[in-house]
Amino acid sequence: MLRLDGATVRFGARAALDAVDLEVADHETVCVLGPSGSGKSTLLRAVAGLQALDGGRVLLGGADQRGVPVHRRGVGLMFQDHQLFPQRDVGGNVAFGLRMHGAGKAEQTERVRELLDLVGLPGAERRAVSALSGGEQQRVALARALAPRPRLLMLDEPLGQLDRGLRERLVVELRQLFGRLGTTVLAVTHDQGDAFALADRVVVMRDGRIAQSGAPVEVWSRPASEFVARFLGFDNVVAARVTGAVAETVWGKIPVPDDAPQGERRLLVRPGGVRIVPVEEAPAWTVESRTFRGSHVVVRLRPADGPPLDAELPLREVPGEGAEVGVDFRTEDVVVLGDDTP
Amino acid sequence: MLRLDGATVRFGARAALDAVDLEVADHETVCVLGPSGSGKSTLLRAVAGLQALDGGRVLLGGADQRGVPVHRRGVGLMFQDHQLFPQRDVGGNVAFGLRMHGAGKAEQTERVRELLDLVGLPGAERRAVSALSGGEQQRVALARALAPRPRLLMLDEPLGQLDRGLRERLVVELRQLFGRLGTTVLAVTHDQGDAFALADRVVVMRDGRIAQSGAPVEVWSRPASEFVARFLGFDNVVAARVTGAVAETVWGKIPVPDDAPQGERRLLVRPGGVRIVPVEEAPAWTVESRTFRGSHVVVRLRPADGPPLDAELPLREVPGEGAEVGVDFRTEDVVVLGDDTP
Amino acid sequence: ACGAEDGEKAAGPSGAPAPKTVTLVSHDSFNASKEVLAAFTQQTGFTVKVLKSGDAGEAVNKEILTKGAPQGDVFFGVDNTLLSRALDNGIFVPYEAKGLDRVPAAYQLDKEHRVTPIDSGDICVNYDKKYFADKKLAPPVTFDDLAKPAYKDLLVVENPERSSPGLGFLLGTAAKYGDDGWQDYWSKLKANGVKTVDSWELAYNQEFSGSAGGKKAKGDRPLVVSYASSPPVEVLYGEPQPKEAPTGVSTGTCFRQTEFAGLLNGAKNPEGGKALIDFLISKKFQEDMPLQMFVNPVAKDAALPELFTKHGVVVGKPETMAPEKIAEKRDPWIQQWSSLVLK
Amino acid sequence: MAAPVAFFALFFAWPVVSIVERGLRVDGAWQFGRFGETLSRPEILDVLWFTCWQALASTGLTLLIALPGAYVFARFDFPGKGLLRAVVTVPFVMPTVMVGTAFLALVGRGGLLDGLWGVRLDTTVWAILIAHVFFNYAVVVRTVGGLWAQLDPRQEEAARVLGASRWRAWRTVTLPALAPSVAAAALMVFLFTASSFAVVQILGGSTYSTLETEIYRQTVVRFDLTTAAVLTMVQFAAVGLVLVVHARTVRRRETALKLVAPEQTARRPRGAGQWALFAGVLLSVALLIVLPLGVLVERSFATSHGYGFDYYRALRTPDPSGTFLVPLLDTIGNSLRYAVVATLIALVVGGLAAAALTRRAGRLVRGFDALLMLPLGVSAVTVGFGFLITLDEPPLDLRASWILVPLAQALVGVPFVVRTMLPVLRAVDERLREAAAVLGASPWRAWREVDLPLVRRALLIAAGFAFAVSLGEFGATVFIARPDSPTLPVAVARLLGRPGELNYGQAMALSTILMVVCAVSLLLLERLRTERTSGEF
C-alpha cells in the first residue's frame, strides 16, 4: 500500500525525517511512536503530500507520488491540532470530505449521524465547533477524517485528549471498523497502550529515523536498544557483562535467558520482573520512594552502589518508605539490549 | 486558597458547571479528572474569570472574585489548546508573563532559559512557534504558564501530547518545583496515571458536577459509584446481593470485605483481582479476546450467563483464545459500590 | 505646520483696531505677481491674502452660501454668465471704485456699482496653423464657416453644461443667430461632424491637433473652442519659445466674457476691500494681469504686453449678451442643446 | 469611541446635514415635494441606473482581476514584491485627470489597442470599467491580502486531504474565512466607483453621467441646492442600503480564525500551476497598471526635440509668468506634509474606532460602523460646501485654515483604516486575549500586546491607504489649499488647465514625480513593517 524510500525532510539544517524507509501493507494498522519532535507528524504530512520531500520517494499502491496533488492521493489525515473549519458547524465539518467526493445529501446526513454516534457525540450536528470542549473537538476531527473512507487513513494523535474509558471503547470500535472496511491505517500516538491495542505493527521513531519496527509484543518484550527501552518507560537499564545465562552488574548477578548475546552489554530489567524478598545477603536495597500508579505502585529501590531500580508492585506488596529489602529478578523480564545506534 | 461555592455555568439549557463546591488548600495540588465534556475546562475558566458565573461564587484567598478582572486575580492558566502568541517566538511567549509583571530583561532571559531547559527545549528561544511540533508547542505553553509563578496555577491537560518518558520526568520535576515554590495547583488531565502521580487529591467530574473527591489511593481503591469505577477503567461491574462477606452475582459467589454494605448493590471486581484457575466446576468461562497492554494483557472472559469479565494478567499467564478456564477472585480487589447518583 | 499661520492673526474680528490684512476671495485661475501685490501693501499698508475657492462657478456659489459671513472682503472672478446669480443673491455691497472713469461704460454692466469690471477675454475657436497650411486650406473665420463642408469633422467643442468655454461658445451662437436661430445652426454643426467633450482640458490637450498634449495623443481636430489669448500663451510656454504662435484665432467666432470684482456683504475689512478694488483697476494691476491670467485689461490706459501685441489678435466685434438674459435662458438652452447635440 | 464619534459628528455629519437642510428648506418651508418630482424625471432615473450598474460591474470586475493578485501578494515570495506592491498602489494617488489621459492613450485613438487591433474603447463603458479596475486594484490586493497572508495555511491543507482540489479548497475554506475582508474591499470599491467623477467624465465622454456628476452639476453649475439635496439624500439611502447588505453578509461570516505570522506563509511559487498564476498576475499588473502609468512617464520625457529632462528642469525654474508663487518642486513638500498629518489623523481616529468596534456590540455600534463609511459614498462637493456653512464661527472658523485640508482628507482615510483593520481584528481569537489576561495583562495591555502585533500589518496597509488617498486627494484640497502651498495634484491640475507645451510637459513631469513620491513613501512604510516584525521575531 504505502512505501517510503529514503524519505527525507529538512527544516534548515535539522532533518525532521532522515532517510526513512517504511512499508505498510494493505489492511495493516501501523502505529508510530516516538518522543515529541521525533518527526511523526512530519512523516504523515510527507505521505499526504503536504510536506515536500527533500529526498527519497513516497509510493502509494506502487506508484511514485511525486507531483500527485494532495487531493488525488486518496489518503486521509487527521491533524494533531484538528484544524476544524470554524465557519462550519459540526455536521458541516464531518460532511466536508463526503461533499468533496460528491456524496448525495441523504448519504451525507446518514453518515454524519453514524459517525457522530461512533465518537460519542450523537445529535451534535448543528453545534458550533468553537463551542466544543477540547475532547469533543478531537472527536469531531476524527469523525471528519473517517467520513470519506480513504484507502490510507492517517491519524495524528487521534485519541490524545480523551479519557481512558472513551479511548478504550474507541480503540476497539476503530479496530473493528478498520477490519470491516479493510482500511490501511498509519496512526501516531504517544500512548503505548493505545498503540499496542490498535496496531498490527508499531514503529518507534527517534530524531527522524526509525529506531525499531515490529509487532507490539515483540517490541515490548525485546526492545532493540536502550533508547527504545527507555522510551517504553523502562528505566532499569544497567551495564552488564553477560556470561552464559548470568549477567554481572552493579545490582549483583542477574539471570538472563539462555540465548542472550554474550559480552559487555546493556541490560534491561522490566519493573514488573523485580520481586521483593526478605533481606538475605548484605548490602540490602533501600526503598527510596513510592509512586501510586493506579493498578500498581512503582517503588524506587536504591542499591548500595549504582543506579536506582524501579519495581512495579501490587498495592498490597509495597514495603514502607525507607525499608531495607532484598531483591529477586525474574528471568523472563530481563532483556539484553542491542546496540544503541538508532 | 481557592473555594467554589455552588459555582454554576450554563450554556443555553445545558449546565457545564452545576453548583460545584470545591476547596483547594494552600500548596495543595488537585487534579481534575472526568470524561470529555464534563466541564473541567469550564471549571478552570470560571476560576480565572474568563467565564462568567451564572450562579455561585469563586473565592481566592477568601475574597469573592466577582468583578475582579482576570489580570488582577493572580492566577495562571495553561490553555488546553495552548493559545501561543503566533507573532512572538518561543522566548517571547515564555517571557510574556514576566514582562507583564515588570521583570527586568536579564531576569527574563535567565528564567526563560531555565524553563526551556525544564521542559526539554533548551536553546529554542528564537524559534517560531508555528514551526514547533505539537508536543513542543505544549511544552512552550507549559513554560509560559509557569514563568510568572502565580499563586494559583491551573493547567488544562498540560502533558497530554507528550510521550510517556518525558511525561514521567516532567511529573516528577513539576511536583518538586511546586513543592519548592509552594504553588497551589489545579490541573486537568485525562490520564489517571498522571493524576495519581501528581496530585495530593483528585476530583472526578461528571456532567458538570463532582462525582468523587479524595486522595488518589482512596479514589482508586474505593470508587464511590459505578460511574467513577467505570471512568477509572473498571468495567467489571455487576449486580449483586451482598450477605455478610459474600456477594451473589451472575458470575457466581464472590468474596467481599467484611465491612461491605449489605443488600442489593453493584459490585466492582478490579481486573487485577481476577485469577485464572483450572476449571473446577461447570460452567466454565471462555476466553473471548486478549488485548496486549504493554506490561500486562487484558483477557476478556465470557461466562455462561451475564456480562463479560476482564482480567488483567501477566503475559506469561495468559491462556489461549477460546480456552475454557476457571476463575478465582481476590477479596482486596472487590469493591461494593455506593449509589450511582452523582 | 504647513506654514499657513503667518499673517492670519492680524485679521481679527471687527471692532478691533483696523485690520491690516485684506482678503481676496477668487477662483483657481487668479494670479498676480508678487511685486504688484507688494506695491499695494506699500501704497495702502494692507497686505493681501488670497483665497482660491474652486472654479468660477464653485467660487461664486460658495460666496452665496456664506452670505453675511464671507470668507474674505473682496470677491474677484464673477463673469457675465454668473453675474445675475451673484447680484440677485445680494452678496455684494455697492462701491464705486476710484478711477472707474478709465473703464469704458460698455463693461460696466451693473449701474449700482455692486460690481466693478476688472478684465475681459474672448472665447473663440482656435485653429492649428500647421494643419491648414499643410492642407492648403484657409482657416475658418466666422461661425458660418464652421458649418461649411470644407471644415467637416474638424471642430471639437466643450459641453456647455460642464465647461465654461463651452457655455460661452453656445451663448455666442445664440447671440449671433438669435434665440430661435441657434438651434438650426447647431444642427448644421452636428451634421458637419462637431465633436463634444466634457472639459476644456480634454478638448485642448487631447483632441486638438495644435497643442502639445494633442500632438502626443494624436489629436485629430484642428479646430477647438478656446480663448483668444491661447496663441500668445502657446508662445510663452513653448519649449523652446517659437517665433510665431502655432495656433490662430477665428476672430468671427468670439464671445466676450467680462470678469468683475465686488465688495462682499459683511466684509470684516471694508476699508481695505475698497482700497483693493481701487487697486484692481489701477494701471499697475491692469498691466500685470494679461501675463498672469491671460485676459485683457479693461482700463483704457493700460498697455498690453509685447507678447499680446505681437502674437495676440484683435477681436473686432465679439458677441455679447446681457447677464439677465443669460440667467434666464441658460438652463433651457443647455437642455435644448443636449437633446440636439448629444442624443 | 468618543473621539471618533466627535470627529465624525463635527467634520462630517454636521456639515452634510446643514447643506442638505439648506437645500431642502427654502424660506422655512420644507420641499419634500421635490423628492417625487426629481425622482420621476427620466434622466435622473437613467443616472441612478447607470451609477448602480456600472459600480456593480466595476466592483465585480475588480474583484475578479485583483483577487488572484491578492493571493500572489499574500502567499508568494518573490524579489521586488515590496516594490510591486507599492507600484500597484500608485494609481490610487494619481489625479483622475491624469489617469484619464493615460487611459485614452491605451484604449483611445492611436492607443495600444487601436494600433494592434483597431479597437477603440473610449466613450464606451468598457473604458470606464477598466479604469476603475486600475484605480481599485490596490484596494483589493491590500485589504484582502492583509488578512490572507495571516490565515493559517493548514486549514486549506485540511480540506485538501479530505479530497478538495486546490480551487475547491480555496472556495470552501479560504474564501469563507476571507469573506469579511473581501466584503470590506468590495464595499470600498463599490462606493468609490459609484461616486466616480472624473473617470466617467473623461472616458465616458458626455454620454454617461453618475449621481456624483449630477450632484456636482446641480450644486456648482446650476446652483439648484434643492435638487442636489434630494440627490444627496438618494445617495445616502443607496449607500445606507449597501452598508446594510454589507453588514448582513459580514456578520454571518465573521469567525475567530487562527492567525499566523505573515512571514511564514509566503514562499516561492512551486509547480506549473503556481507559476502560471504568478505570470498571469504579473501580466495583468503590467497591462493594467504599469502600462498606463508608463504612458505618463513617457510623455514627461518626450519633448519636441526628442527625449530629455527639459520639463523636469523647468520645474525648478520660476514660471515665466510667475503664476506659482513657489517653485513647483515645493509642492512635493506641501503634499507630504498634508499627507502625513492626514494619515496621523486617520490612523488615530480610525484606529480608535476599529478598536471600539472590535467587540461586536449592539445596534448603536453597528450604526456607527456604517456612519464611518458614509464619507466614501458622499460627494466631495456636498462635504465641501457643508464645511463652508458650518465651520464658520470661531473657534471653529476653519474655512481658511490649512488644517481643513488634512481633515477633509482624513475623512476619506478613516473608512480605509477601519475597513482594513476590522476584518483582522475581528478574526483575532478571543482566547489569545484571554491568554494574555491570565498572564497578567490588563485589557489595554492585552490589546497592545496581542491585537496590535496581529493587526500591525493591516494597520500599515491602512496607513499606506490613508497616505496615498491624501497624497492624491483633489476634490477637497483644490478649494481649500492656499495658493502659497498648493499640493502636487492641485499644481498638476492648474498646469493642465492652461495652454502651452511647457505647462503640459510639466504636468506630466509633476505627475511622474507624484508617482515616485508615492511609491517611495509606500516602500518606506513597508520597510517599517519588516523591520518592526523582525524585532518581534
Ligand SMILES: Nc1ncnc2c1ncn2[C@@H]1O[C@H](COP(=O)(O)OP(=O)(O)OP(=O)(O)O)[C@@H](O)[C@H]1O
Ligand atoms: N462556549 C460554549 N458554548 C456552548 N457550550 C460550550 C461552550 N464551551 C463548552 N461548552 C460545552 O460545555 C461542556 C463542558 O465543556 P468543557 O470544555 O468544560 O469540557 P471538558 O471537561 O474540558 O472536556 P474535554 O476533556 O473534552 O476538554 C461541553 O459539553 C461543551 O460542549
Ligand SMILES: Nc1ncnc2c1ncn2[C@@H]1O[C@H](COP(=O)(O)OP(=O)(O)OP(=O)(O)O)[C@@H](O)[C@H]1O
Ligand atoms: N515548519 C517547520 N519549520 C521548522 N521546523 C519544524 C517545522 N515543523 C516541524 N519542525 C521540527 O521538526 C521536528 C519534527 O516535528 P514533528 O512535528 O514531525 O514532530 P512530532 O514527532 O510530530 O512531535 P510531537 O509528538 O511533539 O507532535 C521538530 O523538532 C519540529 O520542531
Ligand SMILES: Cc1ncc(C[n+]2csc(CCO)c2C)c(N)n1
Ligand atoms: C473611481 C475612482 N476614482 C478615483 C479613485 C482614487 N481615489 C481614491 S480615494 C481618492 C481621494 C478622493 O476621494 C481618490 C482620488 C478611486 N479609487 N476610484
Ligand SMILES: [Mg+2]
Ligand atoms: Mg506531531
Ligand SMILES: [Mg+2]
Ligand atoms: Mg477541556
